[in-house]
Amino acid sequence: QVQLVESGGGLVQAGGSLRLSCAASGRTLSSYAMGWVRQTPGKEREFVASISWSGGSKYYADSVKGRFTISRDNAKNTVYLQMNSLRPEDTAVYYCAADGSLHTIVTITTEYDYWGQGTQVTVSS
Numbered sequence: 643q644v645q646l647v648e649s650g651g652g653l654v655q656a657g658g659s660l661r662l663s664c665a666a667s668g669r670t671l672s673s674y675a676m677g678w679v680r681q682t683p684g685k686e687r688e689f690v691a692s693i694s695w696s697g698g699s700k701y702y703a704d705s706v707k708g709r710f711t712i713s714r715d716n717a718k719n720t721v722y723l724q725m726n727s728l729r730p731e732d733t734a735v736y737y738c739a740a741d742g743s744l745h746t747i748v749t750i751t752t753e754y755d756y757w758g759q760g761t762q763v764t765v766s767s
Contacts, residue, residue, distance in 0.1 A: 644669045655766050659724070
């Protein structure tokens with residue numbers, strides 16, 4: 643079993659930056675593809691970014707490409723999401739997720755096996 647805990651959310655002005663962290667416990671993340679998913683009230687969860695177990699492959703939603711960067715430190719059992727040039731439409735609860743099925747990259751949110759509790763990101767205009 644994997645437990646995921648996100649941190650780093652908050653309130654930021656448009657154009658600003660935030661760095662989200664996802665710390666894992668219970669099992670090493672080094673063999674898991676990881677991802678970030680976001681959700682706003684009344685909408686389905688939206689894929690944001692995914693990274694392979696080695697960090698060698700990354701994939702981003704078009705809406706965040708060029709602004710967000712996903713990374714991981716397997717020695718620290720932690721995954722990060724650096725968010726730059728934030729926009730009001732980035733406002734959401736951001737979830738960290740892990741895939742235990744040995745996929746390289748996971749873009750379909752329902753394929754993730756483990757989820758954190760989420761962290762709120764609010765971008766003011």
